[in-house]
Amino acid sequence: MAIKVAFFNRRRYFFNAWELKLSVLVLDRDGVINFDSDSYIKSVAEWVPIEGSIEAIAKFSRAGFRVVIITNQSGLARGLLKESTLQDIHWKLESKVESLGGKIDGVFFCPHHPKENCECRKPKTGLLKKAEHFLQVSLKNSFFVGDSYSDLQCAVNFGLRPILVRSGKGSKTELRLQQEREDEVLQIKPGSLPNADFKVLDTAIYDDLAHFSRSVLF
Ligand SMILES: [Mg+2]
Numbered sequence: 001m002a003i004k005v006a007f008f009n010r011r012r013y014f015f016n017a018w019e020l021k022l023s024v025l026v027l028d029r030d031g032v033i034n035f036d037s038d039s040y041i042k043s044v045a046e047w048v049p050i051e052g053s054i055e056a057i058a059k060f061s062r063a064g065f066r067v068v069i070i071t072n073q074s075g076l077a078r079g080l081l082k083e084s085t086l087q088d089i090h091w092k093l094e095s096k097v098e099s100l101g102g103k104i105d106g107v108f109f110c111p112h113h114p115k116e117n118c119e120c121r122k123p124k125t126g127l128l129k130k131a132e133h134f135l136q137v138s139l140k141n142s143f144f145v146g147d148s149y150s151d152l153q154c155a156v157n158f159g160l161r162p163i164l165v166r167s168g169k170g171s172k173t174e175l176r177l178q179q180e181r182e183d184e185v186l187q188i189k190p191g192s193l194p195n196a197d198f199k200v201l202d203t204a205i206y207d208d209l210a211h212f213s214r215s216v217l218f
Pocket residue numbers: 028029030031032036146147148168
């Protein structure tokens with residue numbers, strides 16, 4: 001499967017290191033891969049994939065991307081679900097992707113309550129550091145697809161390209177971005193970090209993960 005971005009395509013066979021730079025796809029889970037719920041996803045039965053998301057993940061994987069999932073699961077700290085249930089949910093997700101010839105390379109979750117002020121809850125970047133260490137490859141410049149504003153912040157805080165989908169909380173996040181763009185016209189704001197590679201306001205927006213995969217992959 002070829003990549004639409006011409007420079008990426010051309011260097012595919014000649015510049016391995018260059019390819020590795022862009023070879024990881026980072027995904028949020030709830031609202032991107034499966035329907036989100038304000039009362040948390042607490043069982044395997046409540047985990048329902050968004051149409052086309054599994055196919056999209058398998059397509060990215062078959063195209064050579066390594067796929068990692070970065071997800072806040074405070075339901076664990078709140079006592080709403082057990083870690084074994086979470087593992088069962090991820091096993092279901094992984095087996096669905098595998099049935100389409102793809103692979104999920106890793107699932108990294110934050111089990112903490114927001115009050116715990118841990119280093120891994122998005123928008124903090126602890127889970128991205130973990131994934132980088134696990135994959136032994138830099139995540140810089142990789143795509144990070146999310147539906148929450150905190151996903152976009154997390155992406156730019158670690159030098160990844162923020163991608164927003166309108167599924168889940170995405171429409172709400174899009175409104176916030178629109179508002180910030182209007183504000184920016186009145187007041188030039190610096191990036192979230194000095195010399196940041198990407199800004200939250202540079203976020204590219206797609207209807208859902210399937211739409212994003214069609215725009216990046218043939
Ligand atoms: Mg989400």
